Amino acid sequence: MSLKKFSELFGDLDSNNSTNNKIEVLKNYFLSNDPIDNSWAIYLLTGKSNKRFISGRYLKNLFSQIYKYPQWLIDTCYLKVGDSAEVITLLLKNKTNSRKKKLSNISLNKLLRETIPALSKLNEEEKNLEIKNLWETLPEDNHLIFNKILTGTFRVGVSIGLITKSISKLINIEEEIISHRLMGDFKPSIDSYEFLINKNINLQELNSKPFPFLLANTIEDKIFKNSINDFQFEWKYDGIRMQLIKRSGNISLWTRGQELVNKSFPELVEKMSHIKDDFVLDGELLVWNFKEQIAFDFSLLQKRINRKSPTRSIQIKYPIIFIAYDLLEINGRDIREIKLENRRIELEKYFSKWQIKTENNISDIFKICDLIFPKDWPDALTYKEKSRENNTEGLIIKKKTSIYSSGRKKGIWWKYKVDPMQLDAVLIYAKGGSGRRAGLYTDYSFALWKDKELIKFASAYSGLTNIEIKELDKWIRKNTIEKFGPVRSLKPEMVFEISFEKIQISKRHKSGIAVRFPRITKWRKDKKINDADSLENAYELMKKIS
Amino acid sequence: MRTKQEYLIRYKDGNLYCELADIWIDPSKPVKKALITHAHFDHFTFGCEEYISTKETAILLKERVGDNIKIKTFEYGEEFKINGINISFHPSGHILGSSQIRFIFAEEKWLISGDFKLQKDQTCKQYEIVKTDYLISECTFGLPIFKWDESNKIANDISKWITNSPEKTSLLFCYSLGKAQRLLNEISQTNFKGNIYSHGSIHKMNNSYRKLGIDIKDTIKIVNKKKIDELKGSLILLPPSLSKGSYLKNFKNIQTAFASGWMSIRALRKRSGYDKGFAISDHADWDGILEVVKKSEAKNVFFHHGDSEALSKYLVEKESINVLLLGN
Numbered sequence: 001m002s003l004k005k006f007s008e009l010f011g012d013l014d015s016n017n018s019t020n021n022k023i024e025v026l027k028n029y030f031l032s033n034d035p036i037d038n039s040w041a042i043y044l045l046t047g048k049s050n051k052r053f054i055s056g057r058y059l060k061n062l063f064s065q066i067y068k069y070p071q072w073l074i075d076t077c078y079l080k081v082g083d084s085a086e087v088i089t090l091l092l093k094n095k096t097n098s099r100k101k102k103l104s105n106i107s108l109n110k111l112l113r114e115t116i117p118a119l120s121k122l123n124e125e126e127k128n129l130e131i132k133n134l135w136e137t138l139p140e141d142n143h144l145i146f147n148k149i150l151t152g153t154f155r156v157g158v159s160i161g162l163i164t165k166s167i168s169k170l171i172n173i174e175e176e177i178i179s180h181r182l183m184g185d186f187k188p189s190i191d192s193y194e195f196l197i198n199k200n201i202n203l204q205e206l207n208s209k210p211f212p213f214l215l216a217n218t219i220e221d222k223i224f225k226n227s228i229n230d231f232q233f234e235w236k237y238d239g240i241r242m243q244l245i246k247r248s249g250n251i252s253l254w255t256r257g258q259e260l261v262n263k264s265f266p267e268l269v270e271k272m273s274h275i276k277d278d279f280v281l282d283g284e285l286l287v288w289n290f291k292e293q294i295a296f297d298f299s300l301l302q303k304r305i306n307r308k309s310p311t312r313s314i315q316i317k318y319p320i321i322f323i324a325y326d327l328l329e330i331n332g333r334d335i336r337e338i339k340l341e342n343r344r345i346e347l348e349k350y351f352s353k354w355q356i357k358t359e360n361n362i363s364d365i366f367k368i369c370d371l372i373f374p375k376d377w378p379d380a381l382t383y384k385e386k387s388r389e390n391n392t393e394g395l396i397i398k399k400k401t402s403i404y405s406s407g408r409k410k411g412i413w414w415k416y417k418v419d420p421m422q423l424d425a426v427l428i429y430a431k432g433g434s435g436r437r438a439g440l441y442t443d444y445s446f447a448l449w450k451d452k453e454l455i456k457f458a459s460a461y462s463g464l465t466n467i468e469i470k471e472l473d474k475w476i477r478k479n480t481i482e483k484f485g486p487v488r489s490l491k492p493e494m495v496f497e498i499s500f501e502k503i504q505i506s507k508r509h510k511s512g513i514a515v516r517f518p519r520i521t522k523w524r525k526d527k528k529i530n531d532a533d534s535l536e537n538a539y540e541l542m543k544k545i546s
Numbered sequence: 547m548r549t550k551q552e553y554l555i556r557y558k559d560g561n562l563y564c565e566l567a568d569i570w571i572d573p574s575k576p577v578k579k580a581l582i583t584h585a586h587f588d589h590f591t592f593g594c595e596e597y598i599s600t601k602e603t604a605i606l607l608k609e610r611v612g613d614n615i616k617i618k619t620f621e622y623g624e625e626f627k628i629n630g631i632n633i634s635f636h637p638s639g640h641i642l643g644s645s646q647i648r649f650i651f652a653e654e655k656w657l658i659s660g661d662f663k664l665q666k667d668q669t670c671k672q673y674e675i676v677k678t679d680y681l682i683s684e685c686t687f688g689l690p691i692f693k694w695d696e697s698n699k700i701a702n703d704i705s706k707w708i709t710n711s712p713e714k715t716s717l718l719f720c721y722s723l724g725k726a727q728r729l730l731n732e733i734s735q736t737n738f739k740g741n742i743y744s745h746g747s748i749h750k751m752n753n754s755y756r757k758l759g760i761d762i763k764d765t766i767k768i769v770n771k772k773k774i775d776e777l778k779g780s781l782i783l784l785p786p787s788l789s790k791g792s793y794l795k796n797f798k799n800i801q802t803a804f805a806s807g808w809m810s811i812r813a814l815r816k817r818s819g820y821d822k823g824f825a826i827s828d829h830a831d832w833d834g835i836l837e838v839v840k841k842s843e844a845k846n847v848f849f850h851h852g853d854s855e856a857l858s859k860y861l862v863e864k865e866s867i868n869v870l871l872l873g874n
Contacts, residue, residue, distance in 0.1 A: 014812070015815075015821055021711075070860070070863065072856075072859070073690065073859075073860060076856040080689060080691065081691060081811055081812075082813050083813070090692075090693070093693040435813060436813050436816050436817065437813065438814075
């Protein structure tokens with residue numbers, strides 16, 4: 001019933017228990033708590049509570065002020081812990097032994113619906129006083145959850161799938177139904193929880209919800225043994241995967257991350273509502289270069305994603321398009337079970353009908369994806385290599401006879417991504433990681449040669465195994481030249497193969513180039529620093545592509 | 547102020563050394579004369595001509611490495627003289643037999659804290675406050691994020707952890723000497739009444755503790771071929787060195803945990819690879835170190851065994867205590 005119970009649940013889920021154990025723990029939690037707190041628990045566990053009421057920095061400053069701790073000491077602790085909410089929790093231990101009556105049983109609902117949101121309405125002084133008061137009245141083992149919710153950093157190693165499974169077990173209803181019910185903007189309330197655990201499946205209620213997305217697998221060699229004619233080929237766009245739904249006249253725009261994003265793309269919602277038919281389309285949202293008929297870089301799309309209500313000028317500056325590649329439902333008829341090649345025929349048929357019959361022109365915001373027709377597999381490879389020219393990431397290959405099932409089902413869809421670009425670079429700086437990687441040096445900067453100087457060209461965090469990270473961490477500590485706060489400059493000695501997706505001119509960087517998605521793909525212990533690539537090599541790579 | 551070379555005790559080749567007495571403290575390489583603060587292996591090295599320690603430390607060391615070493619022993623508080631320097635051992639509360647070492651020469655007092663903790667531990671003598679002019683202290687956990695819970699709370703958490711999974715065998719990893727015995731002592735006072743097994747290395751230390759008059763609960767020595775059913779719902783204490791590798795294949799349906807002060811940090815807990823972490827330590831936490839610094843009345847403090855930057859800066863800024871560096 002309470003924050004206390006939820007803190008215990010967090011503790012259980014946070015230890016590396018087996019999946020079955022976690023499902024059991026969740027089930028028991030749902031059984032023994034009231035619906036409203038259960039709905040909040042689901043809301044928190046599915047990562048929907050990322051609203052930041054105050055920043056980690058603010059929390060640290062406040063603590064420093066109240067308890068007279070020097071800021072630098074808190075910062076040093078942070079380097080070890082890697083999470084502001086946790087640092088403050090640890091520092092608060094034994095600090096709050098005031099004689100105030102403890103709020104030992106505050107309900108999740110009260111805390112999340114009243115206490116915390118009320119903070120935003122207070123002026124700074126009142127707010128600080130209230131947080132101090134809460135620190136003093138909440139029991140110590142609730143501090144972590146409280147601080148994490150405050151700073152919008154509540155996360156736990158529980159997937160939506162796990163929540164789905166535990167609710168499915170709780171009420172004995174198939175996981176698909178639960179996952180359907182859980183999709184979208186789950187608002188914590190008694191009603192939403194009761195809807196979730198309702199034993200009667202009401203199709204009407206599920207009306208606005210998207211179907212579970214079908215995902216592509218990485219290409220497998222065995223596919224090349226099949227006839228090229230068994231497959232449909234599309235470009236792999238680098239946008240946001242979405243389902244565009246119109247049922248009973250209402251449009252819903254769902255991302256694969258199960259967010260309803262109608263508000264971010266009002267022009268699309270408006271245009272599509274003029275279509276007479278009801279439908280569910282699967283496709284990709286992009287910022288589109290209408291002149292050249294190719295997608296703009298993903299970075300432009302990012303400028304749209306985070307805006308909840310974009311102004312008219314933003315809409316013009318970053319024009320969007322929805323490219324449909326599948327039709328899943330038409331006028332209430334679920335056609336996911338029919339073959340892809342037939343769904344494609346339906347998609348084309350309806351698309352041309354809508355183009356002619358719709359009052360407003362829809363083609364400036366909506367189209368269906370072009371298909372590619374390679375003659376044979378070598379030809380497919382040629383197409384793939386050309387994909388950088390039209391700002392796509394490669395090809396999507398779909399079996400023509402496949403039905404639209406859910407998840408990353410094997411043997412149906414494949415992604416055939418263009419090979420990453422690579423350079424061998426020298427490790428020159430390292431910085432402490434945060435979160436799970438706190439206390440280890442895990443953020444690295446790499447350099448290329450320019451004459452006899454090493455010039456920084458990329459930073460990367462991912463790609464090493466945990467064992468390699470530990471080994472490198474040890475090396476870093478022994479080979480530091482200088483420390484600047486959390487950053488260490490290192491003896492140039494280690495060479496790494498860095499892969500990336502895109503390379504372009506950048507005036508902002510000293511190296512004059514910028515790369516996208518840099519990551520470590522190999523620790524080249526076999527190479528000396530003189531074997532590393534030069535900036536010239538990078539420029540050549542850029543020329544080769546454009 | 548004196549130069550580092552003139553300190554009574556200083557660093558030489560990475561070890562604490564008193565030149566006037568030509569004696570080393572917990573040296574990491576063979577020397578003529580070595581004072582040993584306690585029987586953990588990272589404070590002991592083979593090949594010294596003579597060792598000097600408390601009686602308990604000597605017995606524990608001999609149990610671990612054999613009788614083939616020459617150890618002179620003294621009681622806590624008993625003063626002995628080397629080259630005109632008065633030396634004595636005082637309880638440090640770390641493990642059985644562990645000690646701080648005090649040097650007095652020409653009215654100047656030096657104190658080496660050894661590894662220490664202030665928390666209650668029924669398996670060894672409580673830390674004794676010793677006044678000094680110069681203090682050389684360890685600072686393994688020298689940040690304010692480290693604040694230990696009472697050990698009976700941790701023991702209750704462990705008890706709950708075991709009893710909540712009656713179908714499983716609970717493997718608790720901890721250091722064989724000191725931590726294991728402290729845990730056994732604490733766990734035997736909780737609601738957990740199931741069987742407790744311990745690995746050979748721990749079993750041996752349990753027996754040594756008993757011989758030295760410490761009350762340690764009986765445990766069953768773990769034999770690799772124990773039947774799985776027998777182990778269900780029971781607790782097994784193992785040294786951390788066995789947590790990786792094939793040893794765990796001897797068991798089925800297990801849950802694992804590590805008992806260490808580092809487990810108070812979530813990121814370290816997650817990265818450790820254990821299912822659970824219990825934050826219990828035989829070293830002092832931040833408040834413990836500060837308390838010792840203050841109560842020792844030392845005017846000059848040196849730190850070693852840990853990252854002392856933050857702690858030193860804090861003492862200088864907030865407490866106006868003189869924190870110095872020992873020379874190399």
